[in-house]
Every structure is written in structure tokens, then in C-alpha cells.
Amino acid sequence: MESNENNLTDSSAAESSVKERSCEQREALPGEPRCVICGRYGEYICDKTDDDICSMECKNILLSRHADTTMPALRPPRRVNIPMSDECFYVRDDNITISQGLNRAQIESLRSKIDICVKGQFVPDPVLSFTSCDLPQKLEQNLETAGYIIPTPVQMQSIPAALLNKNLLVSADTGSGKTASFLVPIVSHCTRIRSKCLAEEKKPLAMVLAPTRELCVQVEEQAKVLGKGLPFKTALVVGGEALAGQIYRIQNGVELIVGTPGRLIDLLSKYDVELSEVSLLVLDEVDCMLQKEFQDQVMQIFRALSHPQVLMFSATISQEVEKMANTIAKDLIYIYSGKPSRSSKSVKQIAIWVESKQKKKKLFEILMSKQHYKPPVVVFVGSRVGADLLSEAINVATGLRALSIHGEKTMKDRRDILRMFLMGEIPVIVSTGVLGRGIDLLKVCQVIIFDMPNSMDEYVHQVGRASRMGQEGTAIVFVNEGDKKLFRELVQNLKSAGAVVPRELANSKYLASTYTVNNRNKRKYGL
The missing domain is CATH 3.40.50.300 (P-loop containing nucleotide triphosphate hydrolases)
Structure with a gap:
């Protein structure tokens, strides 16, 4: 801890443990310093560059970039030895992120081949394997057991972006793998937090809102498959089941709530459900969720949360949906999978x-x-x-x-x-x-x-x-x-x-x- 305090200086650092990863840091409030790498709360100052950073992870990235700028521009890429079991990997070199050993032109070519278009700042490169995402080992095993061989195009781009705590607006057709695109980051996010926090009272950490009971059931079933054997429990909050049973499950400790907006509002109005630790919100079928029927309920739930990361998915993204999505989450990354005419x-x-x-x-x-x-x-x-x-x-x-x-x-x-x-x-x-x-x-x-x-x-x-x-x-x-x-x-x-x-x-x-x-x-x- 002493070495960390020598490198990271801030009044709050002396009072609590230095955050190791950016995902452990909260979002920045208005007027607060922002991390120069990921944009989250810049709780610390890097002594070598005087920049605001949120964690040791972002500090190392910052120092790596700073070191690169002091070296000759034409030096050859450094080689990285990786285990034979890894199909893909990330390295940073020459101010360019090289994904799976690909250069920038190859990455753009890959996006073109798999019909992925992106828009936004600091968009991470797509991955070609789940093993390159630094997921919990058990989650990787669950993916393989469930039959996920390699990521689908939307998963290639969405998962690494979500794992970097980015707010996403994703257009992906039914059957393209969008459910796993948000469930993999959710399971990884919740598992990492729970492994470091052993408190007896386990408050929800993530929430998925969907417009229909059937879709919620499908999402929760898939979440259980991916979270099997991990500190990851779910609660289904939909109509057709007694509210008492649903609240009982939540109060006994869950990581993820999957529900329809109306039923969740009903639950919140009748019971004292603590949502202060929900740091990841998913709006599935967001084009439907932002229509008049659901919009007020969705916004009411969103306001009950404390600046969560937001992942929004839809089969189509209209200009109206884009505008409304921007009122919910800032600094959005837009990901379009496939072509409208397909x-x-x-x-x-x-x-x-x-x-x-x-x-x-x-x-x-x-x-x-x-x-x-x-x-x-x-x-x-x-x-x-x-x-x-x-x-x-x-x-x-x-x-x-x-x-x-x-x-x-x-x-x-x-x-x-x-x-x-x-x-x-x-x-x-x-x-x-x-x-x-x-x-x-x-x-x-x-x-x-x-x-x-x-x-x-x-x-x-x-x-x-x-x-x-x-x-x-x-x-x-x-x-x-x-x-x-x-x-x-x-x-x-x-x-x-x-x-x-x-x-x-x-x-x-x-x-x-x-x-x-x-x-x-x-x-x-x-x-």
C-alpha cells in the first residue's frame, strides 16, 4: 500500500484503498475531476503526469501512453508472449491499440467484414475470442458449455466496450447475439464486485429492463446459465407471479434484477428496495422502452439509480431514439451490427x-x-x-x-x-x-x-x-x-x-x- 500512496496522491487515498480497476470506481459527479483515460471519477492524481485518474489500471495505461510518446515513432511493435490456450490478446503500442495482433487498418477491415459500424470517442477494438476479454474463468467455462464458440459480430464489439464501462446504444437484429452482449459484461461486473465485497447484505448490482414478460423470462434464464457456479443470483420481476415472492428473493440477496418497468415500479412503490448499488442498467428493445407506454416508468426507475452505466439495445435505431438515449446517458458509443436492408x-x-x-x-x-x-x-x-x-x-x-x-x-x-x-x-x-x-x-x-x-x-x-x-x-x-x-x-x-x-x-x-x-x-x- 505504501508504494501505491507514493504514486497516487489525493486526500481520499489515505482514507480508503486505492482502486485497482476502473470498474471499481464510480461515475464522476458534475464538477468533479474525471479520469483522463476512462472518464470516471478522477479520485487520484498521477505524480508523473499530474493527470486525474480513477485507478491503478488507468494509471498504468496513462504511463504506457506517456512512455510511447517519448520513444522513436518508427520503432517496431513489441512482441508479446502469450499462452497457447489464448486465441486473442490485447497490447498497447505506438499509441495504437493492437487487438489480437492486428494493426489499425486490419481492425477497420475486420469491422467492415463483419458489418460493424461504430461512432463515438475511445471506441475499443473488437475481439475475436471471449478469452481476450479478461473474463472470470468460470464465466468462460459457462460460455463454452452453453455452446458459444466465438463471439458474434455484435458481441465482438459490444462486450469489450461494455467491460470498459462505456455507455452503449447498440442496433442488432433478433438472433444476432445481443442478449449475451449485455449479459456477459453484467456477470463479469457483478462477479468481480462480489469477490471483493463479502458483506452479508447483498444489494442488487445490475438491472435489465425489457418490455415483455416473455423476454424477461428468456433473459433471466440465459443469465442463470452464464452465472452458474459464480456469486451471481437473479430475481425476475414480472407480472403473473406474487410480488411477495419476488421481493423475498431480492431481500435475500441478488446481483441482477430482470423485469418489466410497470411491475418494477409497482414493487418499488410497495416495498423498500435498495437500488443504491445498481451500477449497470440495460434497456433491452430500447426503441419500445422509450415509447410513451414505458418512457415515464423507465425514467422513474433511472432517476432512482445513482449514475449507472447504461447499455441500450434495439433492432433499429431511429434519430428519435438516439436523441432520447442521449438524455439518459452521456458520451454514448453507437454500435451498428448488420445492414438495414439485409x-x-x-x-x-x-x-x-x-x-x-x-x-x-x-x-x-x-x-x-x-x-x-x-x-x-x-x-x-x-x-x-x-x-x-x-x-x-x-x-x-x-x-x-x-x-x-x-x-x-x-x-x-x-x-x-x-x-x-x-x-x-x-x-x-x-x-x-x-x-x-x-x-x-x-x-x-x-x-x-x-x-x-x-x-x-x-x-x-x-x-x-x-x-x-x-x-x-x-x-x-x-x-x-x-x-x-x-x-x-x-x-x-x-x-x-x-x-x-x-x-x-x-x-x-x-x-x-x-x-x-x-x-x-x-x-x-x-x-
Whole structure:
């Protein structure tokens, strides 16, 4: 403690422990000094620079920046040795934050690839792995157990920003991973505070407000999954359940309250609920929460809190929402995930009749064609062994770098492969159905269905990989007599998508009705 007092000088430092991390420091009140790094209460003064800082963490960052300015501008980046278990890391050098070993141009390129736009001051770089976020180890384990392989685009940008105590306004579509975007910082925030504060009376530390009971239930269930095994308890405050039971749970100590505004106002008016330690507030579906129906209730709850960090999420962000959000939280960082027009985009489907023995040859022709090869590409196959063998064959026959991904590979291997694919290091992935569902990450330009799946439901999901991230992609489908059980549904799907039906498929005896081939378009789409 003596060494800290030599480096940090302020009247309050002698009275209490010096804050180690910026997240332990409160927000600055009007007229109070602000930390030059993060903007929180500048409780201390750095003796080497005379700047206001909030914690040892920000002091070290400040001194690192100060040291950089005294060194030659063209010195090479310093190398950092990291454990093999870490896929990503942060270092600061030459006044530029290098995320995962990327320079500034690569970071902007990454944001462009994953369709992330940001606006605001001191926006942290996106991350490519949860392990680069300095999360509690148990939280990382819970994420892996829950099936989170690598962050989705909105999580890549939102989580590191939220962990730095930034106020956020985030636009992200349903299904893009926005719930985990705020729950991961919440669980991390609450866990770190609780691990340092062992008081018997545990007051709520965070709050999530959502417009519907169903959404609140979903959020709380996910929070329980991510907080399992940690000092992290939740309370659900919604209609349909007795208020007495909800207040009993809160009074017995919880870290997070998830609720609808009306029910929470009802609870606050009837019971003495202490919210003084709530330092993180989330408004889910903020466009709805700031409409007349909820606005007064939301503002009443907000005024009952003491300058919390605010995270706001919505599917769309209008100018009106932006203006209202600015009245709630200052110095907002805006994060836009995806493109507004992506819902109108569709996949161009191209069905090719290819006999089983000729499928490899046809695949190699496509991958070596300047006209038809559109990387990055995902090739779907029917088996794990087939994925391994076909990826090796692609490497040999075409010279393209291809890797396989399937359920027998470890979680770390899958993370590494997906990261390399995202960064453009691998143009082709050969996959089983493991990539057909759930991972809204890959900016795939082309899908090639080498082996037809067992159902049209799986087929639709695999084709849909080519329409991720706001772009129109192409799906090439190999079909032959071995897929006859799906002929009827496949033809219906192709026709509804405006795709050409191969003559062999249209004339198949396995179809109940006759389909004709659009010969005029055959040359345009045939490969």
C-alpha cells in the first residue's frame, strides 16, 4: 500500500484503498475531476503526469501512453508472449491499440467484414475470442458449455466496450447475439464486485429492463446459465407471479434484477428496495422502452439509480431514439451490427445434376474457376470422415487452403478454424451440419452443398449461410438420383426462389408432377 500512496496522491487515498480497476470506481459527479483515460471519477492524481485518474489500471495505461510518446515513432511493435490456450490478446503500442495482433487498418477491415459500424470517442477494438476479454474463468467455462464458440459480430464489439464501462446504444437484429452482449459484461461486473465485497447484505448490482414478460423470462434464464457456479443470483420481476415472492428473493440477496418497468415500479412503490448499488442498467428493445407506454416508468426507475452505466439495445435505431438515449446517458458509443436492408436479401440458388462419382471433379472445377469461385466458401458434406478427406483433396487438387470442421474436433480447434476463416486466412471450409445452424458469424459469399442433407429443413439452413451479414450470396447444390426422397420439396424450393430446375430433376419419375426447365436461363446459370 505504501508504494501505491507514493504514486497516487489525493486526500481520499489515505482514507480508503486505492482502486485497482476502473470498474471499481464510480461515475464522476458534475464538477468533479474525471479520469483522463476512462472518464470516471478522477479520485487520484498521477505524480508523473499530474493527470486525474480513477485507478491503478488507468494509471498504468496513462504511463504506457506517456512512455510511447517519448520513444522513436518508427520503432517496431513489441512482441508479446502469450499462452497457447489464448486465441486473442490485447497490447498497447505506438499509441495504437493492437487487438489480437492486428494493426489499425486490419481492425477497420475486420469491422467492415463483419458489418460493424461504430461512432463515438475511445471506441475499443473488437475481439475475436471471449478469452481476450479478461473474463472470470468460470464465466468462460459457462460460455463454452452453453455452446458459444466465438463471439458474434455484435458481441465482438459490444462486450469489450461494455467491460470498459462505456455507455452503449447498440442496433442488432433478433438472433444476432445481443442478449449475451449485455449479459456477459453484467456477470463479469457483478462477479468481480462480489469477490471483493463479502458483506452479508447483498444489494442488487445490475438491472435489465425489457418490455415483455416473455423476454424477461428468456433473459433471466440465459443469465442463470452464464452465472452458474459464480456469486451471481437473479430475481425476475414480472407480472403473473406474487410480488411477495419476488421481493423475498431480492431481500435475500441478488446481483441482477430482470423485469418489466410497470411491475418494477409497482414493487418499488410497495416495498423498500435498495437500488443504491445498481451500477449497470440495460434497456433491452430500447426503441419500445422509450415509447410513451414505458418512457415515464423507465425514467422513474433511472432517476432512482445513482449514475449507472447504461447499455441500450434495439433492432433499429431511429434519430428519435438516439436523441432520447442521449438524455439518459452521456458520451454514448453507437454500435451498428448488420445492414438495414439485409432482411430483403436472398440467396441465389444454383442446382446442378452431378453423378456421385463426378462430384469431386465438378467441385474442383468450380473452385478453380475465376467466374464461379466466390470466396469465402463453405462446402457442406454428410459425414465427418468425408469432411476430412474432401478438405485434403481440395488442398492437393486446387492449391487452395481448406480445412474441415465437425463435431469430433475440439472446441479450441473449431474456434481457431473459424477465426482463420473470418480473417481470410482460409478461403474454404468443409463442414458437416455443425455450421448449418446457430452461428450468425461467418460472412460467407458462397455455399456449396456437396452432399444433400437428410431433410429440407437442414437444406434451408445450409443455403441460408450464404445470406448472412447483409449480403446476397450464392448456393450451389449438387443433386443426383441418390437424393430422390427430397426431389419434390427441392423442386418446390428452387421454383419459389426463382432458380432453374435441372432437366434431369424436372423429368425425374420420382416427381408427382411435371416441371419444365427454363432453357433460356440454362446458359446463364449452368456451370
